[in-house]
Amino acid sequence: MKEVLLATMTPAPGEAWSAPFTTTPVAATVALPGSKSLTNRHLILAALSTSPSRLTGVLVSRDTDLMIKALSALGATFEPVNNDPTVLDVTPINLAATTGQITVDCGLAGTVMRFMPGVAAGTNATVVVDGDTQSYARPMGPVIDALVQAGAHISAEDQDPVSHLPLTVHGSGEVAGGRVSLDAGGSSQFVSALLLVGATFRDGLDIVHTGDQTPSPEHIAMTIKVLAEAGVTVDTPEPHRWIVTPGEIHAVDTAVEPDLSNAGPYLAAAVVTGGTVTVPYWPTETTQIGDRWRTVLPEFGAEVTFTPMEGTNYGDLTVTGSLDAQGRPVITGAGELSDLAELTPTTAAMAMLADGPTQLTNIGHLRGHETDRLIALNAEAKKLGATIEEGETFLRFTGGYALQPAVLESYADHRMATYGAIIGLAVEGVVVTDIATTAKTMPNFPSAWTELASAERQIRA
Incomplete structure (x- = not known):
């Protein structure tokens, strides 16, 4: 894979950002910053x-x-x-x-x-x-x-x-x-x-x-x-x-271990495009909730493999999405997923693009995060032309949505901004407001994401 030096420039706060769209499976190795x-x-x-x-x-x-x-x-x-x-x-x-x-x-x-x-x-x-x-x-x-x-x-x-x-x-x-x-x-x-x-x-x-x-x-x-x-x-x-x-x-x-929660959008890109993304230096054992991507992503039809690095406590985590006979991504509904906490917005983006039902439960505490994430995810789904069910502590997606272009709000919430970016990979014409809010945890996200969508790359997230 070609080595790419990423620009560190980030769009100005509040600036609208056209999310990259691709019909090609992504192929990338993504080096994550610290947790x-x-x-x-x-x-x-x-x-x-x-x-x-x-x-x-x-x-x-x-x-x-x-x-x-x-x-x-x-x-x-x-x-x-x-x-x-x-x-x-x-x-x-x-x-x-x-x-x-x-x-x-x-x-x-x-x-x-x-x-x-x-x-x-x-x-x-x-x-x-x-x-x-x-x-x-x-x-x-x-x-x-x-x-x-x-x-x-x-x-x-x-x-x-x-x-x-x-x-x-x-x-x-x-x-x-x-x-x-x-x-x-x-x-x-x-x-x-x-x-x-x-x-x-x-x-x-x-x-x-x-x-x-x-x-x-x-x-x-x-x-x-x-x-x-x-x-x-x-x-x-x-x-x-x-x-x-x-x-x-x-x-x-x-x-400091790499941030496994922030791996989510990049790994989700493999799921929604039918591509392959590898994250090196994934801890063999960790207390990070992001380690749950190993079990969550297969529920959406992806293959997850972990290759240990000899003599270390780390390995390469690789996620490969599914494609049908015509080369189109296949994203299955995940059924019920519970207690995902900060992983919820990324998981919700995959649920929006899945062909079957997904229910995210025991997530009521997300109402007290950077924004009320349940209200925000429901509101942005409506802009995309989808109807989801919002309960006090759950979100329910029927799947099989025909999504439309939309301007998606970030709510000054880094995970809502990356939610919009994931949707934009699969839905042409998605614009995300204030993508610069991703600097909260991922300062290079806009440039890294653009590189991800463009070709086979090695990326510094």
């Missing part, structure tokens, strides 16, 4: 640790830039090694020495807005946590209430109790900790936010989730794994309960 979820967790732990450390494979994106700036405002330093922003030498925060008035900008990043209040609570500073106007609609109440139960002082103008941004954390140098309860049904990030700072609290944390189920359990498992690597003990004596032992967080030099 956003893992990058931001590692950044937090490196900043809270007792000694300097080095992170490699760091994702360079809006969300991770916001996390770095937020932690830097509290006193951490992040120095690129040899001017490479994906390799950072991290000097931790001295929480007790962090004083004064500080403002943290969260943008629209859920990890930043949910994780930073707990960090700020351990300083001696007054920290205003703010973000994009659209972030004010994202739920914060459960994690803020749990931090208050632990002894943090958090206030917000005209909010009692505090349930959303903007808010102010009044640091007192120490948070007592102890037992806290919350309903984390709206986001697994509520639990992860508490787990990440629990060891820094005087008495640790005993976290009890009072709801029926926790969305995205893979993300909680991911948080517990990176904490264990940093020497933090988290016990789970019973379902929906996590006990974090107080103590030091020990810095470790860490390589």
